[in-house]
Each structure stands twice: as C-alpha cells, then as structure tokens.
Amino acid sequence: MDATSQTRFRGLAWTIAVLGLVFVGIQFLRPELTNPPVTAELQAPPEVMQVLKGSCYSCHSNETKLPWFDEVVPAYWIVTSDVMEARRHMNFSEMGRLPVAQQRGFLFEAVNMIQLGAMPLPAYTKVHPNAVVKPEQLAVLRNYLSGPPAPDAARTAQAAMKATADAAADNAEYGKWIQSSGPATNVQPEFNGVGFLPDYKNWKAISSTDRFDNHTMREILANDVAVKAIAENHINPWPDGSAFAKVTWVQPAPDEKGVVKAGRFVQTELMIKDSQKYSATEGWGWGRWRGMDLKPYGKDAAFQNECTSCHEPVAKNDYVYTMPLRGQQ
Template identity: 40%
Template sequence: MKNKKIIFSVSAAGIVILICLQFIRPQIPLKPVTGDFEAPEHVKAIVRRACYDCHSNQTNLRWFDKISPVYWRVAAHVNAGRAGLNFSEWDKLAPGDRKAKLWEAVNQIIAGAMPLKDYEFVHHESKISPQDLAVLKDYMAAMVKRKPGDTSIINAAQKQKNVIPTAQSPMKLPVSLNGISYMPEYKHWQAISTTERMDNGTMRVIFGNDIAVSAIHSHKINPWPDGTIFAKVAWDQLEDKAGNVSTGAFKQIEYMIKDHERFKSTHGWGFARFKTPRMVPYGKTVMFTNECMNCHKPQEDQDFVFTSPLNN
C-alpha cells in the first residue's frame, strides 16, 4: 500500500511538472514570406518537405512538436535554422549568395550533417534519400555550369601572375577584427585535404600546422587539440577546352584556430578570412564570426570541422 502511494505521488508530481512546463515556451516568431525560394517544382518539393520546417517562415509544427520540453528543442532548431538559411526570404540574398547557400546546404546533406539527426528521427519526411540528393546535385550543377576556357577567369589569372599573396613586412601583417593575424607561414605547412566550390568556381587546398598534422597521425581529431590551425587557400578554378584543371587567380585564405580559452564564444574555434592578394580582412564587425559558426554548427559532432584529412 505504501509503495502504491509513493508511485501515485511521484506520478502526480510528474504530471504537475509536465503541465507547468507547457507555460515555458520559447518564441518562434511569425514572419511573412517576402520572397519564396524559386526552383523547378521537382526540386522545390524536396526542399519544401525536408527543409522548410526549420529553414523558412512556413514552419509546420506537429502536435508532438508543441509539447514541452520537446518544443524547446524544436524552437531552437527553427530559430537557428532561419538565421542560417531562410527560404522565405530568398529575395534578400544576392544571386551569388543564393548559390553559396544552396552549395552549403547540399554539402551539409552529403556530409550527413543535415537534416539534424534528432529532428529527422521524429520527422521522417525530412529524410533526404540518395535519389533526392541526386536531384539537388543536378540542379546545383546546372545553376553553376561554367564554360571551359572562360576568358574572364583566364584574364584574372594573368593579372595576378606575378603577385604572391603575402604581406610585405612582419610589421604590416593584416589583422582580422577578432584579432587573428594573417599567417604567411602556412606556405610551409602540410596540405591535408582539398575541396572545390562549384557554386563560385573555386578550388581550395587545406593546410594544417604541425599540431594538426600530429593529431591526424595519432588519430586524435575529434576533438582537435588546442593549437590546431587550418589554412584554407582558394583560387579560381581554371579549366581549358581539353578538360585540364589548374589554379587561376588567388581569391582568399581562411583560418580556423583551436583555442578553448581565447574563443569560448565560438566553441573553442577562432575564424579569420583575408581576401585578394592585398589580404583584406573580411567582415564589417567582429560579429562576422557568427556567420562562420552558423556554417560549421551542423558539424558539431565532428568538432565543427568539415575537413576530412586525405591520409587519415
């Protein structure tokens, strides 16, 4: 009898707590659709089904999404998703930014970072099948198709032919708004991976400092140790009419630096970007790092890093 009373009391307390939790509800702002994503219907149908709940102003909450504490997690997904990519505000993005956002989305799907696994687990319709992914990749390829022997890219490379992207003097090294200095020594680091950006026609080489390379050899890259530095260098991708690919004009260099104490607000990673051979620091305010973190957030289970070492 005593045990029954305990069970009843605990159950009653649990019900009361659950009811109280329903009054603690983070806001999911109701916003208008200012310019919806435009694409062929077979492409848009995939994006609408798999992405719109978190990445648009047309969020569809199921009954189980509205029950706290589940609602708290859903609200966090939606607010973070809209901040990174909002298909209902497509008109606010420049054409180049639209391509970049789609490229980012497709690559996060390829990497398995999107849709988020805990969301997909209870929202089966958000799952992207191999066939869906093939449709999205074909759409992206058609959007960014470039002609071999593009004279504008060739001419840009010629203008930079004798330009070496480095600072003139150690006393004049450019510094980003968050205090990270351009590091010319990356040229002596080991190349650990390569990638390409089909949305803007660039090819990239990722270099790692000695700490990064040591972590790779010892298979201790999740998490990466403090002191790890990556340098991602980007050039235009040149393709001649015979299909040979080479680097064109230098575009930019990006750094990721692991330091838990210095970069607490961005999960231990510091970001910096320097553009053109003049190494112009990227960003109008120090908040540019939020843009970087939003891109890397889906890779949280991989210590926020997309790079897969070639020899790992």
C-alpha cells in the same frame, strides 16, 4: 498494503500528480512561432523545391509546419529556437529577392552541408527520419547546380562555355596567389586577437571542394602539426598547434552581357588549435581576412560566434569539417 507502503504509494502518486501538473503547466510557456508571409521564395525547378520542402522548409522557411509531437513542450522549445536560428541564417521564403547567383550560392552551401551530414540537424533527423536527404535527392540538387543558371538559356549557355575556358586561367591565377612569396604586408589581427599566419600558403592542401557549380573554389590547407596528426591518426581532438586554412576563391556569375570576369580571391580563414588559450571558443582561434588586402572580417570579437555556431554540427570531430583520409598526404 501495510501502513508504510501505503504512505510510500501516496507519496509516489503525489509526485506523479505534481509532475503531471507541471507538464501541463509548462505547455502554456510557449514562445510564439509564427509564419510570416512568403515574400520572395527561392526560384528553382519543382524537383529541387520538392527536396528542400521535404527536408529543410520546416526550419529554413516561413512555412513551418510542426507535427503534433513537436507541439509538445519541451520539444516545442527546442524546435522553435532551431527555426528562429535557421531562418536567420537562411530563409528560402525570402531569398528570392537576392540575385540569382547569390541564391545559387546558398544552394551550394546547402549541398555542402547535406554532403557533410550536417543538415538537416542530426538531432532533428533522429526524430524526423523522413527529413533525411536521400542520395538520389542530393543528386537532384547537384544536377541543378551543375547546369547553367536559369533563366536566359542562350546567354547562359554561352556564359557557361566561357566559364569553362576561364576556369583554366582562373586556376593559374589561383596558383599564383597560393605561391606568391611576399606575404601581404601589415595584416591586422582579427578582433578576437587571433593573428594572421602568412605562412599558410606553404601548408599542405588536404582537400579542395569540387567546383561543380563553377562559382566557388575552396582549398583547405593544414600545417605540419595537423598533417603529422593525420598521418598518426591523432585527429580527435586535434593536438595543440594544429592549424587549418580555408581559402575561398570565387568565379563571379556572368554579368548582364554573359561575360564572366576573372576569378577573384575572396578570403582566407584560419583555425588555430590551442585548447587552453582558446578554451572559450571550443579550443580554436578563429579568424577571417577578406579581400586582396586581407582586412579582418569582424567588427568586434563577437564575429567568432558565427564561426563556432556553424562548425557546431561537427563538434564530434573537434569542430573540423574536413575529414582527411588517413595516409592521404
């Protein structure tokens, strides 16, 4: 080695040593990730629990177990913040205290997210391939949700029959809602300034989520600009002026006598594309109006963070979950 390469080598060795020390040093910067007690675990059959424990519990429960490579900073930082965030949204260790119908509601949303490939988080499954939910495991969850809600079998079987009978009436009522011409009067804009578009009722239905659990029915509608974009396959990004509505309609769980009440309109949500105006919220204006009187959902403009963070897993699809097939019009 001549003198210059010796100096270079020294420099390199120092750099590596310093980086190594920094790496060791930052290992001590650890936000604490604790497992609070499991107070009220979700109530579901063992085969369902097995799927959730294998794929979701590392983030959505108080029984987080990290493999060694997640204990190493900076992976630890990412996982910790995911776990905190995930628990805030849905915690299987604490949802047992909710009414059974509501627990099933969470599971329904869970199945939806799995089917859409949004959960477990794709960034997570890349490193933890075992967490991917296999098709036969997804079938276990769907199967469970399509059965009558436990535990009182006689009462619920009766309720399930009633629910089927009611579904037709419910659909008719839904049809009326969709078609009713008089837009609800005086609908206030959302707290972020996004205004309600009563015309959404005339948009094209591009998808309706199947109601295999007999509780919720959602319809996704797209306006002319979006429908044209679908036909021309210009959907990523969606052109300005595209708009989607998601209408949610609930069939409430049977009451204590096993009687199913008539279906109930829950809410309409809108996404309106304007890449300039709404650049701060991923290019979309977000709004949610609840109840027959269509009350804005937000308390202040911060509500829209809920929308963008839940749509974040489909950022690659310009934040739109529903992927209509081309030509399906």
